[in-house]
Amino acid sequence: xDVVLTERRAGVLVITLNRPEVRNAIDRxxxxxxxxxxxxxxxxxxxxxxxxxxxxTHFCSGMDLKAFPTEGVPVVGDxxxxxxxxxxxxxxxIAAVEGAAVAGxxxxxxxxxxxxxxxxxxxxxxxxxxxxxxxxGGAIRLPARLPYHLAMEMLLTADPMPxxxxxxxxxxxxxxxxxxxxxxxxxxxxxVRAHSPLAVQAxxxxxxATRGLDDTTAFTVQDPLSDPVFTTTxxxxxxxxxxxxxxxxxxx
Numbered sequence: 001x002d003v004v005l006t007e008r009r010a011g012v013l014v015i016t017l018n019r020p021e022v023r024n025a026i027d028r029x030x031x032x033x034x035x036x037x038x039x040x041x042x043x044x045x046x047x048x049x050x051x052x053x054x055x056x057t058h059f060c061s062g063m064d065l066k067a068f069p070t071e072g073v074p075v076v077g078d079x080x081x082x083x084x085x086x087x088x089x090x091x092x093x094i095a096a097v098e099g100a101a102v103a104g105x106x107x108x109x110x111x112x113x114x115x116x117x118x119x120x121x122x123x124x125x126x127x128x129x130x131x132x133x134x135x136x137g138g139a140i141r142l143p144a145r146l147p148y149h150l151a152m153e154m155l156l157t158a159d160p161m162p163x164x165x166x167x168x169x170x171x172x173x174x175x176x177x178x179x180x181x182x183x184x185x186x187x188x189x190x191x192v193r194a195h196s197p198l199a200v201q202a203x204x205x206x207x208x209a210t211r212g213l214d215d216t217t218a219f220t221v222q223d224p225l226s227d228p229v230f231t232t233t234x235x236x237x238x239x240x241x242x243x244x245x246x247x248x249x250x251x252x
Contacts, residue, residue, distance in 0.1 A: 004033035005055070006040065011048040012189045013041045014182075020056025025064035026082050026104055031074035035083025042089055048197050049189040052084075052112060053096040053182055054105075059121070062103025065130070073136075081136035085111050088208065090201040092192055096185035097121045098178065102160065107134060110141040113204065114192075116174045116184040117163040123171070124160035144211075145171050196234040196250050202226060 005016040015037045017024035024030075041050040054060050063074060063081070073081065080086030084093075085107050095101070095109045097117040102124040109115055109123065125134045125142065133139065134155060143151040146169050154161055166172045176184040192200060206225050210218035229235060234250055241248035 002033070003027075003030040004037055006037050008047070009186065010190075011046065011193045012051060012186065013037070013044075013047045013049075014051045014053070014186075015041070016053050016055050017060055018055045020054070020058070022064065023058040023061035023100060024054040024056070024105070025061045025067075026074050027064040027067040028071045028074045030064075031076050031082040035076040035079060038079070038083050038087060038089065041091055041093070048091060048193045048200070050089075050091060050093040051096055051182070051185045051189055052093055052108065053185070054098065056099075058099030059095070059097045059101040060105025060108060061100055062105045062107075075136075081107060084108055085136035087111070090205060092200065092204055094185045094188055094192075096181040097123075097163065097172075098181050100124075103127060103130075103134070104136055107136040107138045107141075110137050110145065114185075114188055115172045116176060116181050116188060117166070117172045118178045118181045119164050119175045120178045121163040121181070122160045123154075123163065123166055124158065125154055126158035126160075128156060129158040145169075196238055196248070198232055198234045199229055199238070202229045 003018050005018050007014040017030060019025060019030060041047050075081055076083035078086060081104050092113040094114040094116060095112040097109060097115065098121055100122060101109045103126055106123045106125055125138045127134045139155060142154065163172055163175060167175050174184050174188065202225055206222050209221050213221065238248050
């Protein structure tokens with residue numbers, strides 16, 4: 001059985017973690033397969049957006065603790081956990097979350113750019129309860145996404161947070177009914193895909209490269225990334241389409 005499934009949908013690559021019998025826990029085999037899928041998304045020019053989800057009723061329960069004694073943390077090169085947690089991707093990835101997204105599973109969600117979750121889903125970082133540390137982005141990213149004290153409560157108590165509460169604090173873009181997270185994520189992917197791929201990717205690179213910098217430094221980093229976009233055929237087409245009151249036709 002393939003432990004990661006991929007499906008192409010008009011410029012969108014749907015990536016499904018496929019070990020539902022263990023809540024899609026990440027072992028070495030799944031990590032390698034997810035890394036392959038992420039590489040496909042990043043290198044195929046026909047693909048513009050990725051959607052990451054889990055098979056069955058849960059997103060991902062994190063690292064497979066039964067495999068840990070023999071396999072260690074299932075990182076892939078410098079991309080970190082499952083080839084995604086520390087990856088520097090240029091294309092946006094949307095998490096479609098049903099059920100549990102905990103431990104490394106939540107860290108994969110935090111590595112995504114947008115999050116759609118069923119209102120019955122929940123998030124958690126229980127590493128301290130296992131004698132571990134949320135070292136694949138959890139301890140770094142969560143305090144930047146939630147108010148500091150709430151993030152510290154999750155990190156230090158191992159208590160989970162319901163998706164509805166996460167949405168109230170801006171951690172989730174869209175809440176859906178149970179079973180509808182994928183539909184919501186695909187709709188969001190289409191909204192992103194409607195725009196210039198070059199502009200979308202440049203915008204994501206700017207956000208990644210300037211996070212945490214002061215304004216003066218940030219503009220210095222941003223300009224070499226943004227200036228070339230203004231001279232592309234996409235910029236010409238986008239502005240012309242606006243003036244002509246028609247949909248833009250993106251060629252790159």
